[in-house]
Amino acid sequence: MAFRIVNLLDLLQKANSNDVHDFLCTFSCPLNAEIEDFIKNKSIDFSRQKISITHLVLNDQEELAAFFSLTQRSIDVGCDKLSMTVRKKLMRHGIYHEDTNRIQACAYLIAQFGKNFNATAQGECPTGDALMEMAFSVLIKVQHNVGGGVAFLECENRPKLLDFYRNEHNNFHIFGEREADNGLKYHQLMHIFNEKTFAN
Template identity: 30%
Template sequence: MLKVVQLLDLIDSDEMPDEELKKLLFTFECKTVLGEESDVQYFLREKAVQFDKMALSRTYLVFSSYHDKPYICGYFSITIKSLIIPKRVFAKLSNSLKHRLMGMGQKTEQANYECKGYLIGQLGKNYSETAKTAGMISGDDLLELAYDKIRESHRMVGGRVLHLECDDIPKLKDFYSRNGFVELENYESKNGLRLFVKTMDKVLKHS
């Protein structure tokens, strides 16, 4: 059975000193295809606590159990962040996507297009030996848990679009496309990442 725990609750808890929390976060392992530390692993270990304390994002740990002992099987990080689409990229979108994204959007002072919404900053599975032995959570399940938290926020503050950036890796891009995200093909971030978007009406349909 999966249990979602907000990182901020652990930070504020008197029952988990900083060193114990750090040790817990370091049980999460996720390498790149080249065997290097991934951004997903680095964020959880080195930045997540600071980001939560500064209210820059909210991180949620997903726990399962193996031999009656809880372990982190995955996590996700979300924040409220507007989607900014450069004018040159927006011009090449299909008319239907333009309408869904910007029906209530607006132009910025730089003539870019802005749409209020949410960002999935991080989403990843634990590839530690414990997690692999116990049976890893699926990416679909992890994404659905993230949707649950985004829906809760949407009921309170609204928002029209969900977006995320990911590495230009076919398997990763196929995963998000299969889950209803649309890649903005003419967009590339400063870090060489690809942008995927999904309108909130489609996220809400799964609730």
């Protein structure tokens, strides 16, 4: 099964907005209503305004199989929560403040990330690990052209999701917690790119 990644902005140049919106509405994610609402109701405006750029993953049948949205933010990381190895790697990408024992760094934010659970597309979805590789492939190109080296994301306290991000393949580490305005708590996780990784 081959997948291709299409930047939503490129699709919007080729097709009219209503058709693109209809296509995005084929996405369904019962496990995470926020992601489904985002792709259907926010992704077009957010991409056009460059708040975050959505990348669609299409399968062989040109169905919407998955998507991820990327942007950048600064992160503020307490060093006491980090292993020595992670701390050293992160220091290469940020500024260490000795008085607070914290590192501030610019990072790529994986703001949205999910597979399409719509019945018609479910057989032709990438695995979560393959989807993460696709998101990394886009970020590695940004890194190659612009610099940077840290990706991060926020995740509710859902053990299976946390296991997924922290598995050997995806290699994210928890570095903090954030409480949203609605009171929901999110774990913050980061992945530091290997210096020897090159863009194709």
